[in-house]
Amino acid sequence: MSALLRSELLKVRTVRTFLWLALASVALVVIASISVSASTGAIGSASDDRSVAQIAAIALIFSLIGGIIVMAGEVTHGTVTQTLLATPVRERIVLAKAVVAALIAIGFALVAELLVLAITVPGASLDFHNARLVFLGILIAAPLAAVLGVGLGGVVKSQGSGIAVSLVWLLIGEHIVLLISESASKYSPGRAFAALASGERSGHVLLGMSAGGLASVVWAVAFVSFGLLVFLGRDV
Amino acid sequence: MIEVVDLRKRYRKATAVDGLTFKVRDGCITGFLGPNGAGKTTTLRILLGLVHPTSGRATIDGHRYRALERPLGRVGAVLEASNYHPKRSGRNHLRALAAAGEIQPARIDELLDFVGLGRAGRRAVGGYSLGMRQRLSVAGALLGDPQILLLDEPANGLDPEGIRWLRDFLRGFAGEGKTVFISSHVLGEMQQLVDEVVIIHHGRLVAHETVGELTARAAGGTRVRSPQAARLREALEREGIDARGEGDRLVTAAPSERVGEVAAANGIVLHELAADTASLEEAFLELTAGGGIE
Numbered sequence: 001m002s003a004l005l006r007s008e009l010l011k012v013r014t015v016r017t018f019l020w021l022a023l024a025s026v027a028l029v030v031i032a033s034i035s036v037s038a039s040t041g042a043i044g045s046a047s048d049d050r051s052v053a054q055i056a057a058i059a060l061i062f063s064l065i066g067g068i069i070v071m072a073g074e075v076t077h078g079t080v081t082q083t084l085l086a087t088p089v090r091e092r093i094v095l096a097k098a099v100v101a102a103l104i105a106i107g108f109a110l111v112a113e114l115l116v117l118a119i120t121v122p123g124a125s126l127d128f129h130n131a132r133l134v135f136l137g138i139l140i141a142a143p144l145a146a147v148l149g150v151g152l153g154g155v156v157k158s159q160g161s162g163i164a165v166s167l168v169w170l171l172i173g174e175h176i177v178l179l180i181s182e183s184a185s186k187y188s189p190g191r192a193f194a195a196l197a198s199g200e201r202s203g204h205v206l207l208g209m210s211a212g213g214l215a216s217v218v219w220a221v222a223f224v225s226f227g228l229l230v231f232l233g234r235d236v
Numbered sequence: 237m238i239e240v241v242d243l244r245k246r247y248r249k250a251t252a253v254d255g256l257t258f259k260v261r262d263g264c265i266t267g268f269l270g271p272n273g274a275g276k277t278t279t280l281r282i283l284l285g286l287v288h289p290t291s292g293r294a295t296i297d298g299h300r301y302r303a304l305e306r307p308l309g310r311v312g313a314v315l316e317a318s319n320y321h322p323k324r325s326g327r328n329h330l331r332a333l334a335a336a337g338e339i340q341p342a343r344i345d346e347l348l349d350f351v352g353l354g355r356a357g358r359r360a361v362g363g364y365s366l367g368m369r370q371r372l373s374v375a376g377a378l379l380g381d382p383q384i385l386l387l388d389e390p391a392n393g394l395d396p397e398g399i400r401w402l403r404d405f406l407r408g409f410a411g412e413g414k415t416v417f418i419s420s421h422v423l424g425e426m427q428q429l430v431d432e433v434v435i436i437h438h439g440r441l442v443a444h445e446t447v448g449e450l451t452a453r454a455a456g457g458t459r460v461r462s463p464q465a466a467r468l469r470e471a472l473e474r475e476g477i478d479a480r481g482e483g484d485r486l487v488t489a490a491p492s493e494r495v496g497e498v499a500a501a502n503g504i505v506l507h508e509l510a511a512d513t514a515s516l517e518e519a520f521l522e523l524t525a526g527g528g529i530e
Contacts, residue, residue, distance in 0.1 A: 007336035014328040015321055078319040081286060082329075082376060085313055086336035088285045088302040235287040 004087055004096040008070070009103075011079075017069055018104060022111065025062040029055055029112045030119065037123025046130040050199040052120050053131035056138050057197045059112035061170075063105030063142040067149020068162035070101040071227065076158045081236055094228045098150045102143035109142035134199035137209055141196045144220040148189065151220070154227025189219045237262050238283065238384065238417055243292035245278050245439075252278040253289070254439035260417050260432075265410045267430035267447075268419040271524050275439040276419045280388050284313055296384065308337035308380030314373040314387040322362030326353055326372045329361060330379065339379050347375040352401070366393025374405070385409060387418040391425060403429055427451075427516035437524045450519045458492040461485050461508035462499070471502045487512070 012018050032055045043049055071094070074080035087093050113135050120126040128135075149166070156162040170190050178185040185191055186207050195203060195212020202208040207215060238260035245253040253275040260266045270276050281287040283294045285301035296304065296311055304310050320329055330344045348357040351371040361369065370393050377385060385406070391399050399422070406429060410416050420426050426433070433450055435443040443450055462468050465484045472479045472488060475498055479488040484507070488495060492511045499506050514522070 003338045004336055007332045010328070010332045010335055011321075011324075014325070014332070015323045017323075073321075077321045078316070079321055079329075081315055081319045082333055083336065084286055085284060086308055086333050088304070088307055233288065236281070 001092065001096065004092055005099060007086070008096045008100040012070070012100060012104065017073070018066060021062050021066055021069075022108060025059050025108055025112060026115060028058045029115045032058065033116050033119035034123070037120055043120075043124050043126055046127070049127045049130035050134050052124060052126055053113075053116060053134035053199065054138075054197060055120075056109065056112040056116045056135065057141070057194075059105070059108040059138065060141055060145045060193060060197065062108050063101075063145040064149040064152075064166055065163055066104050066108065067098075067101040067146035067151075068153040068156075068166065069149075069159045070097045070104070070146075071150045071153025071231075072156050072159040072162045073153075075153075075156075076160070084236060090232050091228060094150065094154060094224065094231060097153075098147045098224055101146035101150050105142035105146035106139065109138050113138060131199065133201075133209060134197060137197040137199055137213070140213060141193050141216060144196075144216045145193060147220040148223045151223030151225070151227030154224075154231040187215050189216075192216045192219055237298075238294075238296055238386075238415070239298070240279065240283070240294045241292055243279065243282060243294055244290045245275070245282060245287065246290045251439055253282070255292070256436060256439060256441055258434050258441055258444050260415065260434070262415050263410070263413045264431040265406060265416040265418065265429055267426045267433040268417060268436075269423070269426065269433055269520055270419075270436040274436045274524075276436065277388055278439075279436070280313075280315075280386055280417075280419060283386060284311070284315075306337070306380065308333075308339065308382065310380070310382055311384045311386060312377030312380065312382035314370070314377045314385070314390045316388070320361040320364075320369065320372070323360050325358050326361055326364065326368075326375075327357040329372065330357075330376060333376055334379055337380055343379060343381075344375075347378055350378075351375045367395055367398045370394055370398070370402075374402070382414075384415045384417070387416070387420075389420055390418065391420055391422050399425060423517040423520055424515075433516070435520060435523055442523045443519075447516060451514050451516060457487060457489050457512040458495045459485070459487055459508065459510045459512050460492075460495055460499075460506060462504060462506050464504045467502065468499055468504045468506075471498050471504065 036052055036055065043052060074083055083093060152166060153162050156165065174188055174190040177188045191206055192212050192215035195206040196209060196216045198206055198209060200209055206212060240256055240258050243253050243256040256279060268276050278287055282289045283296065283301060301307060327344060327348060331341060334341055334344055348354050351374050353368060353371055356368060370390060390402055394402060403425065406416050427447060430447060432446050461484050463484055465481065465486055469479050469486060477488055477490045479486045481487050492509055496509050
């Protein structure tokens with residue numbers, strides 16, 4: 001398994017896609033952090049601390065996209081054939097890709113959190129103590145989002161369609177679910193991850209952090225299982 | 237040994253492989269021929285575990301590809317030339333493959349030099365010509381020092397020098413007692429290269445024999461030269477064999493073995509007895525006539 005992980009990490013390191021993803025994530029976090037610091041001045045409450053810290057949750061979107069690319073990028077470029085020739089047991093490939101995507105996501109989350117801290121502690125007097133659960137939640141949510149992305153990447157036939165589907169869901173689908181049923185919408189993937197990254201032990205609009213974490217785990221496992229199932233049956 | 241038994245692959249609207257059965261002998265070069273859409277690529281991909289068969293089995297040394305312990309050390313495969321990330325260098329592509337196959341990275345530069353990509357190896361594959369990609373595919377196939385090579389149209393995109401290089405390489409590979417199973421449309425090249433041919437059409441086996449047997453069978457006639465040609469003609473006619481010709485030469489549709497037996501039985505001297513052979517291309521076209529692309 002370690003050989004396969006080395007191979008997957010090498011694939012990630014030898015193209016610039018993930019560097020661009022990281023840079024895009026960094027740019028958005030920096031812009032949001034600077035604008036918050038410039039507009040709010042000093043933060044006045046623990047709730048505000050958590051809201052500002054949630055800027056780092058931008059990394060979750062890029063973790064999701066990273067997971068999709070790790071898996072579906074191989075189909076897009078046709079390199080999945082060579083991967084399967086070297087490792088014909090497809091379950092091992094999906095597992096290795098999930099691990100690698102999760103590691104990348106943790107990196108994205110850590111960088112985002114350090115940037116938020118570096119900019120908003122001096123810029124807006126962010127209190128780390130008040131925001132610590134948000135940072136913890138994002139650190140847990142990022143690898144789960146990446147694993148969910150790997151699952152989605154196993155279902156779609158190109159990374160572009162996978163990214164498009166996920167963004168359309170987050171921008172439109174989540175709102176449709178909310179319109180249909182407010183109580184059910186708390187368990188939708190986007191809101192479950194938002195609850196995990198909220199730093200709130202209990203919530204009204206969202207689930208509490210623990211319940212949101214549990215729902216996020218269920219979504220990630222469900223997606224990666226379905227992605228694996230589709231990938232196992234796919235002719236390459 | 238490569239073995240395909242009653243293999244079938246049905247897609248929604250078409251049957252790509254229809255009850256195909258054959259074995260590829262170890263230590264020889266076997267050509268895999270058929271018109272476009274005959275099911276060659278599907279069969280090769282089923283052998284490599286890339287496509288799931290509807291029924292039947294395709295095994296290598298008695299195992300499905302998925303069950304091979306170190307697949308790259310057992311089987312090398314050259315498939316389409318486009319299976320590369322355009323921004324990744326050829327060398328890095330081989331590094332990733334070697335890492336997954338637990339192969340020493342030292343072999344990478346050795347193989348890049350061997351296929352003539354020593355300098356180009358560090359360039360992104362997106363800038364490679366089709367021929368360079370094919371050479372990279374060959375390097376990838378050889379990473380694990382396999383005993384069997386499966387090649388799907390490996391000559392595509394290669395210039396005459398590249399084709400010659402590939403031919404020499406495959407001969408050398410087979411010369412070490414290793415097995416080559418190659419699909420190609422370049423029939424003239426295949427005739428020079430292969431020992432046996434497996435020909436399929438509409439997903440079914442239509443011939444599996446040596447090139448010599450196939451070309452002789454396709455022509456199916458015999459040329460004979462004898463100072464006693466008139467006597468031989470009479471003897472053949474008594475046996476119900478038609479023969480025609482002028483002077484000391486005769487041509488008949490009967491196989492050479494039968495003509496030789498009749499001549500010997502009648503004490504007739506022969507100066508020449510030869511099976512009238514066709515080219516592989518003629519034999520192929522005869523066997524796959526009336527097909528077209530499915």
